[in-house]
Amino acid sequence: MVASPYDADVHYAKKRDAKKRATTWIGYKVHLSETCDDVGPPLIIHVATTPAPIVDRVVLNPLHAALTAKDLLPARFLVDAAYIDADGLVAALRSHGVELIGPVPKDNQWQARTEGAFTIEAFRLDWDRQVAVCPAGHSSRSWCPDHNLERTVMRIRFATRDCKACPLKPRCTRSQRRLLTPRLREEYEALVAARAREGRPAAASRRGGHALERCASNGPTP
Numbered sequence: 001m002v003a004s005p006y007d008a009d010v011h012y013a014k015k016r017d018a019k020k021r022a023t024t025w026i027g028y029k030v031h032l033s034e035t036c037d038d039v040g041p042p043l044i045i046h047v048a049t050t051p052a053p054i055v056d057r058v059v060l061n062p063l064h065a066a067l068t069a070k071d072l073l074p075a076r077f078l079v080d081a082a083y084i085d086a087d088g089l090v091a092a093l094r095s096h097g098v099e100l101i102g103p104v105p106k107d108n109q110w111q112a113r114t115e116g117a118f119t120i121e122a123f124r125l126d127w128d129r130q131v132a133v134c135p136a137g138h139s140s141r142s143w144c145p146d147h148n149l150e151r152t153v154m155r156i157r158f159a160t161r162d163c164k165a166c167p168l169k170p171r172c173t174r175s176q177r178r179l180l181t182p183r184l185r186e187e188y189e190a191l192v193a194a195r196a197r198e199g200r201p202a203a204a205s206r207r208g209g210h211a212l213e214r215c216a217s218n219g220p221t222p
Helices: 056-069 086-096 160-164 185-198 201-207
Strands: 011-016 022-035 044-051 076-078 099-101 124-126 131-133 142-148 151-157 214-221
Touching: 022 056, 044 056, 056 086, 086 099, 086 185
Parallel strands: 076 099, 076 214
Antiparallel strands: 011 022, 022 044, 022 214, 124 131, 142 151
16 A cells, blocks of 8 residues: 555554554654663664564664674663564574563463462473473473464473362463463573563663663654
8 A cells, every 4th residue: 555655665654652652654664773881972873764564573683784794783782672572582692692681572371460370480391301390290291383473382281180180270270271382492491581581670770771782772754
């Protein structure tokens, strides 16, 4: 769909901030990389412009490559939530040696929102043997990959007979048996580590604007 008779490449886009307030525009999106340490003034060191509908995390790999070419790639990169997912955490470290710092995707399962309930972190995952052990000590009955939307997760199922008779079931599952769906091992472990790091007091100060070495931010251009 053509959004403007003057520029066929501009598109409609919408972006929400942390308070769910929406900004809408027709145009492009600009990604600014800047230094942000406590010693010198912040300096913009790279600018990337993309079509407005392009999701932010897609920009990270070419952005890191561009900073590498300029010999300006930082060891840590402070970004907002739109840049981070499990794939990106792993890819940034593996391909460029960059640690992404920022709000990571939340666990949206009801267990994560219920005090005393068992999230996936309460289970022991033996990746080599492909067996998970629940808080009650029961071992999983199946562990197999599942592909969805170009992503791979593990589907780990426990036996119905174990779950139905378990006294811990109200804290564990509302179904007849518990199902875990972690990402691939490297992605899962990176996500768990990032969530743990974000929950520490130092991470809270970073969310408030504490400067690291360099950070990336993004926003719409007219």
